[in-house]
Amino acid sequence: MLDFIARRLVSIVPVLAVVAILVFLMLRLTPGDPAAVIAGDNATSDQIADIRAKLGLNEPLWTQFAIWIGNILQGNFGESFFFKKTVAELIAQRIEPTVALATCTLIFAVSVSVPMGVLAAYRQGSVFDRIVMGFAVMGFSVPGFVIGYCLIYLFAIELGWLPVQGYVRIGVNFWQFLERMVLPSLTLSVGFVALIARITRASVLEVLNEDYIRTARAKGLSNRVVLMRHALRNAAVPILTVIGLGIAILMGGAVVTESVFGLPGLGRLTVEAVLSRDFPTIQTVILMFSVVYVVINLLIDISYTVFDPRIRY
């Protein structure tokens, strides 16, 4: 087991290395002087010269990469000249809303979609099954920001139940924080629920044909026990895989959702950084999201052994 974890850890190194090279090349491939691009539109020539020296821009490309990656590994992500802060400070400031949004969405989406998928599979062909499948296709097709605005219109403007936009830090006022998380999480959940419900239904359907399900029924176990303990547990691996892959959708969706609801998170930061062509910030955010994505999928890979002891590495 430890051996397996070690091997999997090693296997993500080349992936992350490629990501780092791609993100590094991103800036070098921009037309014009990277130092001028990093410094932004209002930089003085002294600042540009300073950056050029720091990045070693007169050195060969691989030396530049070594300097850049060396800095990043030491936690030095550079400075945002647009926001007048180091990128590390900027991210520390903006990370809370994004983590909160992602956590609320994950909890909500998984707790709604898995029972939905299991029930749809159990009642295959029923009205409920058709509704779930219809919703799944809809969820893929309606863009997050349209859903977001529909929810705002209905619950915030017409009914006045929830605030329209904005964010309150979790430490400041928990209730207000929660109030402002409801609509964004719902918005972000739709696509995610569609994805998980669909895969849950498919993998539970497959498992329900197995002999051990018939045996469990024959033993006289209740439907609930058969579905939850026998069917769902055996269907867990594909569901977990899709949840892991869906994290990418979640991250992409966070960018849009944060913009709709005015949450000052990393997604909003990414858009602001692109609009102001603030490359150190863009590079760091993309690198960070990718590392998180890869690590989460690694953890899920490892968790297979817990859910399905037949899987031995």
Add this chain to the structure above:
Amino acid sequence: MTVATEDIVDSASIAAATAKRPSLWLIALRNPNVIIGGTILLVMVAIAALAPLLGTVDPTRIDPAARNKKPGTEITMRLDDGQTVKRVAIMGTDSLGRDVYSRVIYGARVSLAVGVAVALIAIAIGVVIGLVSGYIRWLDGIIMRVMDGLMAIPGILLAIAMVSIWRAGLVTVIFAIVVPDVPRVVRLVRSIVLTVREEPYVEGAISVGTPTWVLMFRHILPNTIAPLIVQGTFIAAAAILVEAALSFLGIGIPPEIPSWGNIMAEGRTLFRVFPHNIFYPGIFLAFTVLAINIMGDGLRDTLDPKMSKKV
């Protein structure tokens, strides 16, 4: 579930059965999902193609006298020759007085063009890389590591990064959406190449001295067509959504081009008072993507039954 005895059939009856079987494409065209999705999509294509004939005005025409009108308001338009014409703005106007109905109708052109262009380009690039990767062993490792790296960056973020490099424009946006899709096509094509190259007919072709490129294009490539069409529809649907998202965020297609995302971006600031700027393009967007996805589901069930069992 097929039973083993069903698999044992003499070759004569296989020949008879295949001769009678209607073409796969005909079966696909009879699938209800393909019919429903395809019909809605055809209507959208017709709307896009016939945009000037559908009672629209110039979608970029700014009219300071008719700003922020609710849907159904009658507005008076001054034509270039000085005459005035009364016209009902059925979807209202935006904060620059542009007619939302005309913008939504013309927006169909942009969205469909982006969807089709992204799917075609991603497949073209992906097929070439996938064939090379599946067939030339020593390149396979390098190519697949790069593809793994690309797949590790969440799609929209990669597109955002691309857009930030080459300033916004229609071509930039299309290319930015293509890049994250390429690895998915590469993996699909590569996996097919890897299975097909072990088939007896490919070995046969090699043994009679068929040149590699003929082998690739005549014997291997046809196997990828059906799954690629299915994949292509899903890429097109996702591309339309990503374009709308990028434009909505203000980092996509330049604002003067009327795309659905741009109309919604314009409507954001005054959403509380004039939600129509978001809702009308949103409905068109959702319906188009829904139609393509439904059609894709139907095509997958008929053309690529192996895939449909997996998901």
